Amino acid sequence: MLRYERLAEDLSGIISSGNLRPGERLPSIRRLSRDRRLSVSTVVQALRHLEQRGLIEARPQAGYFVRHVAPRRASPAARPTPVEPVPVDVSQRLIRVLLGGVQPGVAPLSAAMPASSLLPVAALQRLYSSVVRRHARLLEGHSHIHMDDPRLVRQLVLRSMGWAGPLAANEFVITNSCTEALGLCLRAVTRPGDTVAVESPGYYLMLQLLEVLGLRALEIPTDPHTGMSVEALDLATRQGNVTACLLVPNASNPLGSIMPDENKRRLARLTAERGVAVIEDDVYGDLYFGNERPWPVKAFDQTGNVMLCSSFSKCLSPALRVGFVAGGRYRAQLALHKTITSGATNPISQLVL
Missing domain, CATH: 3.40.640.10 (Type I PLP-dependent aspartate aminotransferase-like (Major domain))
Structure with a gap:
């Protein structure tokens, strides 16, 4: 299967499964190109293929949108030699490490925790x-x-x-x-x-x-x-x-x-x-x-x-x-x-x- 055909098949599967619904916008050409590591021309070819099949439609200056829900398809289903296991x-050492990481004056390096200032806490509270x-x-x-x-x-x-x-x-x-x-x-x-x-x-x-x-x-x-x-x-x-x-x-x-x-x-x-x-x-x-x-x-x-x-x-x-x-x-x-x-x-x- 060619690269544009694989991308078209993946997008078709998302549409047929109902995860992209009629009227919803597909990911942008730029994003698909970046995420799938494909050239822009390959992405455009895949989208045109879906457009010809009647699954999506292009809207001027807006992108591609789902036009038709296809029938549902079935889900696809030289190093050192390792030593003995x-x-x-x-566990006990782990508990000591974790407790040590919350002591005053100690840098919290015992667990990978993002700084609270980087998190969308206010938005999450509004959503709750x-x-x-x-x-x-x-x-x-x-x-x-x-x-x-x-x-x-x-x-x-x-x-x-x-x-x-x-x-x-x-x-x-x-x-x-x-x-x-x-x-x-x-x-x-x-x-x-x-x-x-x-x-x-x-x-x-x-x-x-x-x-x-x-x-x-x-x-x-x-x-x-x-x-x-x-x-x-x-x-x-x-x-x-x-x-x-x-x-x-x-x-x-x-x-x-x-x-x-x-x-x-x-x-x-x-x-x-x-x-x-x-x-x-x-x-x-x-x-x-x-x-x-x-x-x-x-x-x-x-x-x-x-x-x-x-x-x-x-x-x-x-x-x-x-x-x-x-x-x-x-x-x-x-x-x-x-x-x-x-x-x-x-x-x-x-x-x-």
């Missing part, structure tokens, strides 16, 4: 007030059914165009933070005693999740510039003893590395071929330097093997405690564990977002 024991007034019966709903507000899911589908998507609406599960999303993914694909490949050095909270779930960590060397070593992961997974891979490919914590696209593509292909589930933390994906948002590993997933986790804690407010996971083929297991462990995420916050 070891049990994780970090507005949502409560307009939806007087919102808190009367059941907490274990209809957990994912379709309006928020729709916005996530639209945003996923910038992640090389679009992702399918039925992939998403709304969670109480990115941390809960990561925990749900681990529960969905592992059992106590299983081995999980992790970045070394890696984010301490991920190690705590492994400890709580009785999982073993296999350290994979991580480069400050290119992220987790795909070569080392290749060696580690040859014997079939690794169940999952847990990583932060965009702005890895603590190194800050961004894995090159080719490495992400190789990692997605390697893990799919060997049956190693990928749990991707993309919570820093929107906090990029430069003109292009780095694509997640999920952008190169061809089999539904990658679970993309994120939240709004770094770009809107950590107090919202709302995250999500695009679960691929594991979505059903994720939804089940979410239902059992915590039920629906706060419906008011979902509407505010």
